[in-house]
Amino acid sequence: MTLNDFLKSKAYVLKSRPAGKPTPDDFEEIEVALPALEDGQILLEAKYISVDPYMRGRMSDQKSYVAPFEIGQPITGGVVARVMESRSSMFHPGDMVMGMLKWEDIQIAWATEVQKIDVELAPASYYLGLFGLTGLTAYFGMMRIAKPKPAETVVISGAAGAVGMVVGQIAKIMGCNVIGIAGSPSKQRFLTEELGFDYAFDYHDLQTLEENLHRAAPLGVDIYFDNVGGEVSDLILNYITHGARIVICGQIALYNDPKKAVGPYPQIALIKNSALMKGFIVSDYADSFHEGQLELIKWYKEGVLKGHETVIQGFDKLPETFISLFDGKNTGKMLIQV
């Protein structure tokens, strides 16, 4: 007899594939009866659950590199959890771990699916943000694709989001002129006052944005780290320099509305400027995750890299918190504390 013989867990499954922006009705909370642990398995209690814009892509049934979520099956994503019980020599009860796990408050996983985290070094939740897939996304997008050089100008859309805020800090560490684009005065102050960005601009009025860009990037934009897409990106492409690198990390402005996914061809700007545009997903660099994490942790210890989170309390808030990402409700990493 084990602990989980007495336990039932709650899980969120995908109920329907959203047509545009997801709604709470696309999710369903179900009760799950947990089977007994097998050898090599661990019983986990979720502490923090990550919500990320890329998960919208997995809700659609389209060809993509990451498999779509299955209807009726639990959503999966980044989770930090405490080990309640272990039938693996790798973990002991009380250990804190992270992994790509289910939106389930109590769940069974294979020991090989998770990694132990060091909660002495930093808050446990940072392993979903700064040291997790979002931090690694920023790290590899910058260090493997953009390859910033000192004094280059870097523009970041969605700059106050989980990835963008790390991208800008890495660009500062590399000695760049850093311009963040974010949608509210409080986000803009956060970028310049808390994180040391050189400039932070609003995007709602494109003409004002263009004037600001002229002033802050008089020699043009060497690196554009794009989390958003659409009209803002069209504008910035007019200002790229010869040899510019455009990192396509997200296109959140386009995810929910296919009609918006039409605009001026960027090919014209690319050919005029011998510029590079590269899409990626963090798992492309899975072989180097350890290297990336060590570097992020080193910068954090040195005090040149900061984390920032928007934490919402309660497992039941998962659907609406995820949906709020598309309204720009978060500053920094958005997550649920269970």
Place this chain on the structure above:
Amino acid sequence: MTLNDFLKSKAYVLKSRPAGKPTPDDFEEIEVALPALEDGQILLEAKYISVDPYMRGRMSDQKSYVAPFEIGQPITGGVVARVMESRSSMFHPGDMVMGMLKWEDIQIAWATEVQKIDVELAPASYYLGLFGLTGLTAYFGMMRIAKPKPAETVVISGAAGAVGMVVGQIAKIMGCNVIGIAGSPSKQRFLTEELGFDYAFDYHDLQTLEENLHRAAPLGVDIYFDNVGGEVSDLILNYITHGARIVICGQIALYNDPKKAVGPYPQIALIKNSALMKGFIVSDYADSFHEGQLELIKWYKEGVLKGHETVIQGFDKLPETFISLFDGKNTGKMLIQV
């Protein structure tokens, strides 16, 4: 007294900047009185003059990496010429040379502006095509950006054009499955029967093109070498594989009509497939021209790389021959024999 005291030359100057497709009225033929040769200069008689789609960009007064042509000044481009007289120890009368020179039948150049060519090895005109900037464009676009691997599928738009026909041959040398897109049955036969492309398809009916692509590239497109842009490119982007490379060499479909330069954002396909899109101009690789030329000549000598030209007779045909590029009138390299 020197030979050119007796000579007048003809030149084509840019008379006006075209709004859309260039017309003969955008050019003007003028008579030029040649000054005496200075030390270090040579007198040249043009033998072949290159016309290239990229020159359309230089006719506009827009920011670009290559400076625009000046109104009232001679057009410049690739020219093969015979040395008539030399005040440089580098050249002797009768030498054949090539360089970026004026659209002028007889002209003065600095010896340092041209390079001698070996007309024993190949026809002189090949130094404007196969071994010239067009061949080098194909070479660097493939070897430095696309980096083909054996058994990968390569699609080329504008495949029967000067650059495209070399791209496809390099892809075959690299062991790829090669699909050329070209606009007439005779061009398609040229690609498969003369150059060894695996497939050649028409683009006029997009649905037929899509069906053909399904059949010829069942696993998707690993490399797309794009000389054309527009709807054909939109279609091919739906079929790229994870890690695909898209080389933006030309966008001839868009050069003359800015209204056509709007379509589905390729960023979506890039992010879904972790794909790369890179614009370039051959001068980005100027430091490696010698290396590229040696490799192209080696393949030519081995018989695995062929040249092909559409040669129009007469200096006076320059404007209309250039304009005909945009109607797809050429197969292979288009040039004027003076």
